[in-house]
Amino acid sequence: MNDRTKDYVFLSYSHAEQDEIKKIVAKFDDHSYNLVYDESLSYGDEWDLSVRRYISSSKCKGVIFIISENFLKSKAILTEVEYTAKFNRKFFSIMLYNMSLPELKNTFYEKLSENEKYIMDSIQEVLNNEQLYLKLSEINWERVGKTFKEWNFFPEKNDTSYLIQSKYSSQLKGEKERLFNQQQGYMNFDMKAIDSVLDELTGDDLCVLDLGCSNGDLTFSRFKDIKRITKVIGIDYNENDIREANAKAKNYGDKFHFYTADLEDGNIITILQNILAENNIKGVDIVFAALVIHHLNNPHKLMLSLYEIFGDDGRIIIRGSDDGGKLCYPKTNLLKEILERYEKLVTASDRSNGRKLYSQLYDTGYTNIRMLYSVVDTCEKDRRRKERLYEVGFSFRLKRIEDLLNQNPDNEWLKNEYDWFKNALNEFKDAFLNRSFWYCNTSYIAIGGIK
Ligand SMILES: C[S@@+](CC[C@H](N)C(=O)[O-])C[C@H]1O[C@@H](n2cnc3c(N)ncnc32)[C@H](O)[C@@H]1O
Structure with missing residues (x-):
């Protein structure tokens, strides 16, 4: 939906995984959840300001991090993570490649530059071990719904109040x-x-x-x-x-x-x-x-x-x-x-x-x-x-x-x-x-x- 006029959850992900992200967004769409993400912005001053606005807005009810190797070593993501902490936003993470966080880190940690290691450690300071990590293939919508409810965030279309509800009528066929x-x-x-x-x-x-x-x-x-x-x-x-x-x-x-x-x-x-x-x-x-x-x-x-x-x-x-x-x-x-x-x-x-x-x-x-x-x-x-x-x-x-x-x-x-x-x-x-x-x-x- 990517609609900033309504309550939303901000999606933080690495742009290198654009295609995978589209699939994730589609899943949340199917469940009528309004996710906001910065699909058209490129990294720079403008971007920084926009992300700040997205995350600090009162319409932002929380943040979802889509964790991958690119995510963990991205300076842009570190900014998003820091704004999440600064504005006290609730969050949870989805592991993009069905690995646990330690399993994922094992696959690339040794190859990281000093700066990348620093970024990753800084991101992890905020994404502490106690938070919820969901594997993509195991997303349980009941659990997601419960978490969102705690955030005061609700699916758009389960609210049927906007539908015209007809009164009971015996005139319906049969x-x-x-x-x-x-x-x-x-x-x-x-x-x-x-x-x-x-x-x-x-x-x-x-x-x-x-x-x-x-x-x-x-x-x-x-x-x-x-x-x-x-x-x-x-x-x-x-x-x-x-x-x-x-x-x-x-x-x-x-x-x-x-x-x-x-x-x-x-x-x-x-x-x-x-x-x-x-x-x-x-x-x-x-x-x-x-x-x-x-x-x-x-x-x-x-x-x-x-x-x-x-x-x-x-x-x-x-x-x-x-x-x-x-x-x-x-x-x-x-x-x-x-x-x-x-x-x-x-x-x-x-x-x-x-x-x-x-x-x-x-x-x-x-x-x-x-x-x-x-x-x-x-x-x-x-x-x-x-x-x-x-x-x-x-x-x-x-x-x-x-x-x-x-x-x-x-x-x-x-x-x-x-x-x-x-x-x-x-x-x-x-x-x-x-x-x-x-x-x-x-x-x-x-x-x-x-x-
Ligand atoms: C499920 S039908 C039951 C009809 C019948 N009592 C039976 O058991 O077979 C419900 C009936 O209540 C009527 N009804 C529903 N809301 C009503 C209302 N506010 N005032 C008057 N009748 C109403 C409907 O028109 C319908 O005939």
Whole structure:
């Protein structure tokens, strides 16, 4: 990148190794690290001043030395090393030729002139033995990332805040089918939670509020046959879905009503109160939210404000998922990388939502909280069921990245990520269908009360 307008790490190297250096810079580029180096300057007064500026700048977060024979005997490098020390810059070294420092020195030390020996000793006074020396072939990006983090230096493109992040939309190709399959898979799990709160609540005229109800398919399937529940209100910000839901609602008499509203709207409680009034509902008995809380920026805020619309008693049922609840073998590292890269890329939803549900309810004052768990796996499943499990847990990821790419069409990094995911997900899907492959996913329901 060699961009001095942004935070950078200065690269100190011998110009004799220009070609090798280009390869190193390309590797850091791939990881989106902005390295600054003096590729066009030649040694002299100008050069000295420029290097001083480069290293003393507040944008310079540290220095990397690329160590070779030429590096160790260069007067220019000695200047760079001295500025590094003078301005207290953090640094580490990369051994260009995969030798340790003593091994490298053995290859040429005897041939050095007195001046060269003096330069080398002076350089080494600063590059003491305790510092980190990485061999080029062994660069571990996790370690480099950690070191840079300590320097307050971060990769350019892992910061996704500059990407246009689209909100969740069920309109993406194939998403409706995926949701439908997913809903079927969670039928028993949801019913277990719903039945248990029905056992605790009294009365025969109960009202349910389904948050993030999409096109109503899940809402109908869970509540249509429960006689004690006489009113169900569904809320979603997707107008098309709500239109579809209201059209289907006609098949169920006056029980289901759907409304378009954004749960993050500052007036959401007034909006909900008006909807309840319109339907002659005094208070909600059950709030149900399946796979929606993780799309919100501030779930606590919504959970707290819901107290305003509950009746005398009430229960909240929240189903969430968590990428940390996904395990497999083999391909463990592939799964880990898919999940990690996805989380960095798509920041519009919280992929670690399941583990937070308990404390979210606790912190917002709900009582008698309990957690339910549902585990699905590939164990001895036929091909169709394995494919379905893969589709539900993974296929949406590529579509989501494609959507992001459509909105950021010039973003090279995103293009690379898209290609990476395409290959990685194909490889993972193939593994899924392998007889000896095991995958397992846990989903979570949190139930809380209001008194
Ligand atoms: C993954 S889908 C789940 C749909 C359904 N509950 C299910 O489990 O099949 C998430 C739903 O939440 C809705 N949603 C996301 N953020 C929302 C918000 N801020 N306000 C209202 N609805 C939202 C989306 O439109 C989508 O229909």
